[in-house]
Each structure stands twice: as structure tokens, then as C-alpha cells.
Amino acid sequence: MSIGETITRKRKALGMTQKELAEKLSVSFQAVSKWETDASHPDVELLTALAEVLGTTVDALVGYRSPILADYEERYQTSEYYWGIEPNRLCYDILRLRPPVKPYKVLDIGCGEGKDAVFLARNGYRVSAIDIAENGLEKGRILAERCSTRVDFFKADISDYRLTEKYDIILSSGVFHFLRPDIREEVTDNLKKYTNDGGLHALNVFVSKPYLKRSGEKKGNRYEWKSGELFTYYHDWHMHRIDEELFDCNSGGIPHQHCMDIMVAEKKVK
Ligand SMILES: C[S@@+](CC[C@H](N)C(=O)[O-])C[C@H]1O[C@@H](n2cnc3c(N)ncnc32)[C@H](O)[C@@H]1O
Structure with missing residues (x-):
């Protein structure tokens, strides 16, 4: 998923308009619109604030998955329970x-x-x-x-x-x-x-x-x-x-x- 698609999905999930998101970050709503169509990307200095407003992390915004996360996500992919269901x-x-x-x-x-x-x-x-x-x-x-x-x-x-x-x-x-x-x-x-x-x-x-x-x-x-x-x-x-x-x-x-x-x-x- 592109960064623009992630921003759109997270913003909509929060029921926020592009204008509301733009106001929270003190940018124009045209800027938000361009991010969401991947015509441009948010400045690096804005990423932390953007992630915070959207209730996510910078890693998730830019689509970074650590090797550990990728490893566990792969193990959890099937419907079977990788660690079983017996309690520790x-x-x-x-x-x-x-x-x-x-x-x-x-x-x-x-x-x-x-x-x-x-x-x-x-x-x-x-x-x-x-x-x-x-x-x-x-x-x-x-x-x-x-x-x-x-x-x-x-x-x-x-x-x-x-x-x-x-x-x-x-x-x-x-x-x-x-x-x-x-x-x-x-x-x-x-x-x-x-x-x-x-x-x-x-x-x-x-x-x-x-x-x-x-x-x-x-x-x-x-x-x-x-x-x-x-x-x-x-x-x-x-x-x-x-x-x-x-x-x-x-x-x-x-x-x-x-x-x-x-x-x-x-x-x-x-
Ligand atoms: C060995 S599994 C143990 C899972 C569970 N506690 C159990 O006993 O069935 C390790 C778990 O730690 C999670 N994990 C790894 N790094 C983590 C982190 N930084 N914060 C939270 N969870 C993490 C992994 O996604 C994985 O589900």
C-alpha cells in the first residue's frame, strides 16, 4: 500500500475530512489531497505529527515492517494457531x-x-x-x-x-x-x-x-x-x-x- 493510500485509509477510519487533517497539521488541504493521490509526499519533519494525528506510527505510514514483525506475521498467516491454544x-x-x-x-x-x-x-x-x-x-x-x-x-x-x-x-x-x-x-x-x-x-x-x-x-x-x-x-x-x-x-x-x-x-x- 502506498503512503497516500495509507493516509486516506487512516483518515477515513477516523471520520476526518482532508480539510480537518490539513488544519491539524497547519498545511493546505490541497497538500493533503496531493499526498493522498501520491502526487507528492509529506515532508519528513511532518511525519511524526501526521502519524500521531492518524493514530499510527511513522513505520506504518511509510510501510516499513521490521524483520521481526515480518517473521511473526508470516507465522500467524494460517488459520492454525502457531503456538497452539494451550496456556503457558x-x-x-x-x-x-x-x-x-x-x-x-x-x-x-x-x-x-x-x-x-x-x-x-x-x-x-x-x-x-x-x-x-x-x-x-x-x-x-x-x-x-x-x-x-x-x-x-x-x-x-x-x-x-x-x-x-x-x-x-x-x-x-x-x-x-x-x-x-x-x-x-x-x-x-x-x-x-x-x-x-x-x-x-x-x-x-x-x-x-x-x-x-x-x-x-x-x-x-x-x-x-x-x-x-x-x-x-x-x-x-x-x-x-x-x-x-x-x-x-x-x-x-x-x-x-x-x-x-x-x-x-x-x-x-x-
Ligand atoms: C515467541 S512469541 C510469544 C507469543 C505469546 N506470548 C505466546 O507465548 O504464545 C513472541 C511475540 O512477541 C511479539 N513481539 C516481538 N517484538 C515485540 C515488540 N517489540 N513489542 C510487542 N510484541 C513484540 C511477536 O509479534 C510475537 O507475537
Whole structure:
């Protein structure tokens, strides 16, 4: 899709006229009209404001898909569920430690096709779930509908999405290795700050091991963590579970192993 087509689609979805969009950006409506027919393109300095007004990102406007996004979108293309529909064990930790005696607010970060988010919603939690892959989110919505439950699925990138409202439980499985090392502390601080007292974080992360092949390397924007690193960010929380697990994987058709640090931590009541 061209940039002009994207602008038109997003503008119309917001019920905005060309004139209204032009006013918000302090440009003429003829300029907007030219962008939309691809007769000209918005200036680079305008792109951030344009993306913001249209409720999207500059990447989406210019049609850029990161290799990670392309990879997951491809995996989620079929009607089958790439990760299956069985919930992760972390969901059972959540059920055990915070049974849904009230509708606890949960955020699933990097929810994929939504199996964990839907499982928790079916069990009475009030669940929101984010991912960068729109087709994964759409499959999550379908799964939720099939299970007669509701999850608020929305597109967001953990690298630049910051919480502004509080949750009781944060779940993330198989995602934190997409966080660059230089922003890990800031991201975890934000997640911790926007968790209610007594709330839980149920997380896992791939860690490097010297005996595992290609361990520790940066693999196409995947950044393994150091063993134990995740736990250090939670030194001031109560640990319910700290594990390190080695497991077999066959993704890409080549048998190999991964190591994961797994943690369930509780924010202490002040
Ligand atoms: C290994 S899958 C795990 C999916 C799900 N948590 C599960 O266990 O079934 C990793 C997911 O992280 C998502 N992802 C990758 N980078 C992301 C980012 N920067 N922000 C949000 N999600 C991201 C991918 O689209 C993918 O769905």
C-alpha cells in the first residue's frame, strides 16, 4: 500500500475530512489531497505529527515492517494457531497465586495469537493484550469470540509503549529478548510502577549460556539476557518463583536448545 493510500485509509477510519487533517497539521488541504493521490509526499519533519494525528506510527505510514514483525506475521498467516491454544504454565501460577475472586486487571505483553490472554479472560480476569503483529491480534480476537469471552487486544511495541494506568498482573512470555539492553531497566521500572501493590509479574526470558550454540549473540534484533539478569530488576519484590529451564526447540526445522529464566514476583505492599 502506498503512503497516500495509507493516509486516506487512516483518515477515513477516523471520520476526518482532508480539510480537518490539513488544519491539524497547519498545511493546505490541497497538500493533503496531493499526498493522498501520491502526487507528492509529506515532508519528513511532518511525519511524526501526521502519524500521531492518524493514530499510527511513522513505520506504518511509510510501510516499513521490521524483520521481526515480518517473521511473526508470516507465522500467524494460517488459520492454525502457531503456538497452539494451550496456556503457558505462568497462567497457572497466576491462577494459583491470584485466583480470580475479583476481576483483576491483566496485561499480556507480546500476546502473539492470544492463547494466554483468552485463557485468563475465560477464567474471570479483565485482560488487555498487546503485540506488534496485527494478524496475531486478529487471531486472538477470533479465539476470544469462539470462547465467548472478551480481551482488549491492541497493537503496541513494548520498546516504546509505556504504561499510564495500573494493572494487577503483568504476563509476558517469550518476548523480553526483543528489548534492547539499554532500555530494559527503564521498561521494567515503568511496568513495576504501574502495578498495584500486591500485584504480580509473571515473566520469562531467553538467557545465554556458554554451552548453547550461538548463545549470547545478537540474532536479528533478538537480544538474549544474562542468566539471572531479569531477577536483579526485581530485587525489591517478593519472589514466588525463580527458575532456569533448558528446553528443546524445533523452530525453523532445526532441533536446538534454549535456556529461559522464569519468574513470578509480587509487588510488596508499602
Ligand atoms: C515467541 S512469541 C510469544 C507469543 C505469546 N506470548 C505466546 O507465548 O504464545 C513472541 C511475540 O512477541 C511479539 N513481539 C516481538 N517484538 C515485540 C515488540 N517489540 N513489542 C510487542 N510484541 C513484540 C511477536 O509479534 C510475537 O507475537
